[in-house]
Amino acid sequence: MRASELLVQAARRLNGAGIPDANRDARKLLAFALQIDPSRLTLVLPDDVSDDQAEAFHGLIERRAAREPVSHLTGTRLFYGRNFRVSPKALDPRPETESLIEAALVQPFSQVLDLGTGTGCILLTLLAERTEASGVGVDLSDEALEVAKANRDALQLAQRAELHQGSWFDAVPANCPPFDLIVSNPPYIALSEMADLEPEVREYEPRLALTDEGDGLQAYRDILANVQAFLAPGGRVMVEIGPTQASDVTKLMQQAGLAGVETIPDMDGRDRVVLGRKSTE
Secondary structure (H helix, E strand, C coil): CEHHHHHHHHHHHHHHCCCCCHHHHHHHHHHHHHCCCHHHHHHHCCCECCHHHHHHHHHHHHHHHCCCCHHHHHCEEEECCEEEECCCCCCCCCHHHHHHHHHHCCCCCCEEEEECCCCCHHHHHHHHHCCCCEEEEEECCHHHHHHHHHHHHHCCCCCCEEEEECCHHHHCCCCCCCEEEEEECCCCECHHHHHHCCHHHHCCCCHHHCECCCCCCHHHHHHHHHHHHHEEEEEEEEEECCCCCHHHHHHHHHHCCCEEEEEEECCCCCEEEEEEECCCC
8 A cells, every 4th residue: 555545544534533633643653654754754655655564554543543642652742943752751842831941041041950850851952052051950750750861861961961850949959059040841730620631631641740639839839939049149930831820920929039020921922931030139
């Protein structure tokens, strides 16, 4: 069977399963099954496909029809121009999180701390973009840290990125100097919102990285209660938020004594990042 025929059948199967962007997903998975760059897929569509390749592709399509994320099937996800290894053990990088990266890069920094690092995509992207900087990433999950370590090694950042297991600031080594940038994409989905998530997120992403099992604000309370002790004078703290949380997180930052608090929208104009600064006085 030709690759083009397989692709038509797969897109039809995914459409029937209610998969958004079924054609796009079918193309990505066919390229993965054929072990070629997706940009070359059109060139090989007239070619015959081996039985083994067709069988592997059918298996991928059935798993996608069951709402397993494409990134989990291929093992990678693109974030800020780089491919990151992903796993069900760590939250997938999301395009909206690139808004935090863009905001962080507006000003220079030399020491960055990433709280709840997951795949390491935020920390490692910031260090890859700022070759003079170094940083620390912490996560409660050992399994997530294994993913982050693999990404760190793939990006050749082991000399500048430390990774430690533990809860928030408890995992930061005692000998670390104050950080001039602290970032976090914490679990911010309220328990009451979990049932409304897409199956790809609700059923396949680690629950620990999604929700605090409460109002979605506990991580911000925990982080901001202690952030002053770890920030250098003039240092910034930046957290990703849900689109309805700007007001609450702004109040928490102000209560923590941070100055110049502001909200930064994502590419779709939704509130996405709240930024605060430590006074220089």
